[in-house]
Amino acid sequence: MTHILIVGGGYVGMYTAIRLQKKLRQGEATVTVVDPQPNMTYQPFLPEAAAGSIEPRHVVVPLRRALPKCTVVTGKVTNVDHEHKVATVVPAEGLPTSMPYDILVMAAGSVARTLPIPGLAESGIGFATVGEAIYLRNHVLSRLDVASSTPERMRRALTFVVVGGGYAGVEVFGELEDMARYAVRVHKGLSPSDMRWVLVEASDRILPEISPAMSDYTIRRLTERGMRVRLNTKLVSMVDGHVELSDGTSFEADTVVWTAGVKANPLAMKSGMPIDYRGRLICTETLQARGLRGVWGAGDSAAVPDLTGLGALCTPSAQHAVRQAKVLADNIIASLRNGNLKPYKHKHAGSVASLGLHKGVAQVYGIRLRGWPAWLMHRAYHWSRVPTAGRKLRVLLDWMTVFFSRREIVSLGQIQNPRRDWELVVRETTHSMKGNTRTQ
Ligand SMILES: Cc1cc2nc3c(=O)[nH]c(=O)nc-3n(C[C@H](O)[C@H](O)[C@H](O)COP(=O)(O)OP(=O)(O)OC[C@H]3O[C@@H](n4cnc5c(N)ncnc54)[C@H](O)[C@@H]3O)c2cc1C
16 A cells, blocks of 8 residues: 655645545555644744733644544654655654655754854754743743842843744744733833843845834834834844844843744755755646656745746745645545646735734735734734634633633742752752751
């Protein structure tokens, strides 16, 4: 039987597998999805998860539940030998294995595009996973605790930097500040004006997906909240939290979030597949890898022609990824049945971004919305897109909980390192027992 191997269980991987399991006939093919994570993450909701408007567990979808007819392997594909049609899979634990396939779907998405900035690896954090969203929420709330308990640490603790003004950066900037502004009220002696929020963007504008006028509007709204947006500025260094910017300013910060763009997952490059100048698997409009029979690609890791003429290639976005997955699955089935392949064509509808509770900006099909109507559209659009009915219900209940009983501001900073207290107790006990033995 034909074996379809899907590398990656994100947008493209999960939606392709869902459609395949629905449409494949009995005995026609088996489907395996390999991903290091057992869940698919609905990334557009990560900023709301970081801000406490949505429970983090509700922005991920367990792959094994969504894909009962597929085999899900928790592991990483480290290499593909397409000549022999074998992938190397390194499981979460254990030795690497070889996984033969007949059809391969490359859907490993993107990785953060970083620069060799001193201190970035040690003191910065990215923003693409649910773990990072949970960490940031606890971390920001814990900085308020530090600031109100240790006045000499206040300035540094209350300085928050986001690098990169795309939608991920702007949304996490707006959402986290909104949460911190609300939470700071319970801290005696602290006020929102004690906080310093800095968005650093290398180009001359933020949110390139929307018009310059809407981008300017977003900057104005953020600035009115006391937040600073530094355009044409780069992060130069951040050793031990000492942040230096290219415009000559420097300050201390406990929090630096890196959201300065993404690049294609390096798997296609490492496997010797045809890639473009950005490392993306070069695909045709029917989502087949150019010159590689049996290999398909879509999403952030693929260079797919944009047939609408908006751009040469489809932009890396969930909007394209979901729609490409549908065409990709249909084309795989058509290829199995010697049918006709369909080209992928979708006109990018626009963008919606949340800037905190009841604040947003949107430009969809040329319609521009600001403030709460934009925020409502952001929620309605993403709610309609979040996978599975169960997740939709949970997200709705989360929003209602926040609406009726206000935002939860508990900092669970301890979960960043839950074993620390335990190890300390065990060490102290061991130490005192050794001391007792000596004195006896
Ligand atoms: C914070 C944030 C907010 C966003 N908001 C929006 C938005 O509002 N609108 C929008 O259109 N887009 C948004 N995006 C972008 C959107 O999420 C991506 O474009 C989309 O996820 C791309 O889908 P994909 O399937 O290509 O990659 P992903 O969904 O990232 O899936 C890739 C999968 O591959 C897995 N993987 C990686 N390496 C390997 C390997 N070696 N072997 C096996 N598996 C591997 C990963 O674990 C992951 O599960 C946002 C992104 C972020 C980070």
